Amino acid sequence: MAEPSSELILLAQRGDRDALEQLVMSQQHYVFSLAMTVFHNADDAADLTQEVFIRLYRAIGQYNGESRFTTWLYRMVINLGRDELRRRKRQVLQINPVSEPGEEDRDLIGQVPDTSVTADPPSVLEHKELGAALRLVIDQLEPHYRQVLTLFYFEDLKYQDIADIMGIPLNTVKSHIRRGKERMAELISVQYPHLV
Secondary structure (H helix, E strand, O other), X not given: OOOOXXXXXXXXXXXXXXXXXXXXXXXXXXXXXXHHHHHOOHHHHHHHHHHHHHHHHXXXXXXXXXXXXXXXXXXXHHHHXXXXXXXXXXXXXXXXXXXXXXXXXXXXXXXXXXXXXXXXXXXXXXXXXXXXXXXXXXXHOOHHHHHHHHHHHHOOOOHHHHHHHHOOOHHHXXXXXXXXXXXXXXXXXXXXXXXX
């Protein structure tokens, strides 16, 4: 995740359409990824992503630089997602995910490039299998664990940034990461014992 420059943010705040477009383009993947942790549904996540960028356009002038821009933006994602879930009066939790057409596009682990020059085919296959297993296991976690682990591992955020984004205490973030990892280990050992 790249933090946009203060110059780019200032230009966007002054109404520069190109700067605002650059902000949106640089953050759309991260916003959608986080929206997926809220809804666990590509259509709902796309709607939330669109709503976030509409709000960004309207509220960019309110960003005052007290926190990192990405922290401010990701907090908006979480808050709008929670508001929508409250509005619907339901909580999205899918225990046994079913793949839908196009879901392979959101394989975050599979997008990590293999940087080794001499990767041998068996370890490449094992890496892909482990990546697919991790994706399925993360999808089965409770939403609060899934969100915190996604921010920590895929968005590479620090504990304090996650606490700011999620609006929870720092110790709760640490606890969610620890318990989420423990839950992942349990699920992997039961569902994929050959990988342990």
